[in-house]
Amino acid sequence: MSIRDLARHLDISIGTVSRALNGKSDVNPETRERVLAAAKKLGYVPNQSGRSLRQGTTNTIGFMIESTIETADNGGSFFMPVFEGVQSVFRRHHLDLVALLCGTDEDPSAYLNRVVGRRFVDGLIISATTRNDPRITFLLDRKIPFVALGRSATGGAYPWIDLDFEGVAATAVTRLVNFGHNRIAIGVPASDINLGYVFQDGYKHALAANGIPFDPALVLPAHSNEEGGYQVASAMLAQKHMPTAVILVNENMAIGLYRRFYEAGIHPGRDIAVIGFRESTQSRFLSPTLTCFRISLRDLGIKLAEALLSTMPAFRNNYPQERVELIWPMELVPGESDVLKRTA
Amino acid sequence: MSIRDLARHLDISIGTVSRALNGKSDVNPETRERVLAAAKKLGYVPNQSGRSLRQGTTNTIGFMIESTIETADNGGSFFMPVFEGVQSVFRRHHLDLVALLCGTDEDPSAYLNRVVGRRFVDGLIISATTRNDPRITFLLDRKIPFVALGRSATGGAYPWIDLDFEGVAATAVTRLVNFGHNRIAIGVPASDINLGYVFQDGYKHALAANGIPFDPALVLPAHSNEEGGYQVASAMLAQKHMPTAVILVNENMAIGLYRRFYEAGIHPGRDIAVIGFRESTQSRFLSPTLTCFRISLRDLGIKLAEALLSTMPAFRNNYPQERVELIWPMELVPGESDVLKRTA
Known part of the structure; x- marks a missing residue:
């Protein structure tokens, strides 16, 4: 028609x-x-295509995610609730959200360049920021409204929101130290994703604050999935003095880690303390239930949307004008996995 | 610029x-x-926006998914690998894929109407088809190229691909009957999603083929997530003669179901037989490992993309011209969860 x-x-x-x-x-x-x-x-x-030429707007916002191995395994359960929150804000302004899917073997910057050229989005939410992220410079140079989910070492003034990886690491280390542990391993991403660096920094600071020397052998890089967790457990089992506790940067790792330990006759929550990362729909159904950290992903989505709209001329009057640079707190949810209950 | x-x-x-x-x-x-x-x-x-007016193409294909509770919980781990497969085909043709996210409280047909009006996609992949799906009629009427992931009772000639829910139900029932079970429960979706009907039909046919009368009390509707699995186990425990086996239409349900049975002192794989649905990254890390069905979601994505492109004038010459109406087979992956090993 x-x-x-x-x-x-x-x-x-x-x-x-x-x-x-x-x-x-x-x-x-x-x-x-x-x-x-x-x-x-x-x-x-x-015809929005004609309207977009005349008005310079498409009423569409893009959320760029990378369908890499990392996100293919666990991105969905993370992003879907975030999308929901973003949409609840966009709906007020009759804006639609589309997920821009950057393929595995595609350079994220080249992809972004192309998407921007297609001009079907009025603004962008980018995620999985790397330590140095050329997308940020690209978007700033072109004055394209965006917000980043994740920090980066790349300079410039732009709104971002990130999870409190330092806080999680510090809370988890301190909790485990209070339970008597001093050989605490961490399972970290094998990739260049910025959160890996931030998480390790938080871990090191928390160890130092508790007077425990940093041992690089306890930093175990692995994929952020079940297989990665299985490998972290194997690496722990192979150590001469096995760590007595482990903190994982991703909750899906816990399932593989549990399995590997069960195979070795070691019971998580009895023989070894485990702290996962984000509370998922599974955390409280695992045996033992997983000690983890709660975050409302829907609220995170709402805040991302508001942070973006506050930078866009057509919407900014509805939102506070400070640039959002926000470290999102996460709340400890104690489970059965990190309080060792010896049966003997 | x-x-x-x-x-x-x-x-x-x-x-x-x-x-x-x-x-x-x-x-x-x-x-x-x-x-x-x-x-x-x-x-x-x-400026693709200008180009689109002149050429009538945007080089963008939309994949519509609904961010409902069902997909928020498990859609991501399903859709991400499918997207990967779709993109691997689209890349040959310099087509980009965007995920069109229909919000929870939005009517999928109204959403689709709006997206089509924006004209930023040249074709569509729709998913989560309902038993009667007005989107199909809408797209057929407007001659918009599309392929459906999922069947529907809605008439019309259009390409679709669906998972072999009947086959899974039949294989699972027959396997459990051969293991000596005759009270076999199923956990099915609580929603109107078409796969629920197809799955139940396959279950009934397989029971009949094995001479077992159908008992409606053994059909247990629940959300396709961990919580739903927990409820299915509770419902089973509440029955006077507890079923000795259960088939779940979603693999995430297994984790909640395991938990509920463990709480009741009943061990899946020892005291009760469980067959899950799709093999996920978790299946072989669960204890007991989950008997389930394998499908390459990437291959499914490739086939979806090819089925769509074979209907689009600009690309059809590269692909076979038959309309794709395909029930995608799934391969049994035996685990420890359905072979009862009595310890006594």
Whole structure:
């Protein structure tokens, strides 16, 4: 149903139909009413592609995620609730959200360049920021509104929100030290993703604050999935003095780690202390239930959307004008996995 | 960086720059080279919005998913590998994939109507088909190329691919009957999603084929997540004659089901037989490992992409011309969860 079809149906000129749809005052009120009624009935929707050229807006915001191994394994359960929160804000402004999927073997910067060229988004949310992230410079240079989910060492003034990886590491280390542990391993991402660096820094600071020397042998890089957790457990089992506790940067790792320890006759929550990362729908159904950290991903999505809109001329008046640079706190959810209950 | 900026930078007319970029022969080769070099250096990308009006194409395909409770919980781990497969085909044709996210409280048909109106996609992949799905009629009426992931009772000639829910139900029932079970429960979706009907039909047929009467009390509707699995186990425990086996339509349910049975002192794989649905990254790390069914989601994505492109004039010559109506087989992966090993 194009405007041409609509005009033909009504037997009115295209120009008149267009002026009626756009609320121009030189159209007879009865005609306008007929046009609007027919447009509604026939499901006419303006060609956004033409509108975008005239108005420079598409009413669409892109959320760029990378469908790498990392996100393929666990990105979905993370991103879906975030999308929900973002959408709840966008709905107020009749904005649609699309997920821009950057493929595994594609350079994220080249992808972003192309997406921006297509001009079907008015603004962007980027995620999985790397330690040095050229996308940030690219978007700043072009004055394209964006917000980053994740920090980066790349400079520039832009809004970002990140999870409190330092806080999680510090809380987990201190909790385990209080339980009597001093050989505490961490399972960290094998990739260049910035959160890996931040998490390790938090771990080191917390060890130092508790007077425990840092031992690089206890930093175990692995994929952020079940297989990675299985490998972390294997690496721990192979050590001469096995660590008595482990903190994982991803909750899916816990399932593989549990399995590997069970195979070795070692019971998590009895023989070894485990702290996972984010509370998921599974955490409290695992045996033992997983000590982890709670975050409302929907609220995170809401805040991301608001941080973005506060930078966009068409929407900024609805939101506070400070640039959002926010470390999102996560709340400890004690489980059975890190309090060792000796049966003997 | 618009074509205007590029022309100004080069001190050449916009028309000449445009003809150079579009490879017209009436441009001096040296000039063309200067233009292309500057476009590359300055990161100029053509305004796709303008191009889309002229060519009627956006080189973008939309994959519509609903961010409902069902998908929020488990959609990600399913869809991400499918996206990967779709993208591997689209890349050959310089097509980009975007995920169109229909929010929880939005009518999928109204959403689709709006997306189609925005005209930023050349074709669509729809998923989570309902028993009667007005989106199918809408897209057929408008001759918009699409492929459906999932069947529907809605009529019309369109390409679709669906998982072999009947086959899974039949294989699982027959396997459990051969192990001596005759009270076999199923955990099915609580929603109107078409796969729930198909799965139940397969279950009933397989029972009949094995001479076991159908007992509606053994059909247990629940959310397709851990919580749902927990509830299915509770419902089983509450029955006077507890079923000795259960087939779940979703693998995430297994984790909650295991937990509930453990709490009751009942060990899956020893006291009760469990067959999950799709093999996930977790299946072989659970204790007991989960008997489930294997599918390559990446291959499924490839086939979806090819089924769509075979209907699109610009690409159809590269693909077989039969309309794809395909029930995708799934292969049994035996685990420890359904072979009862009595310790006594």
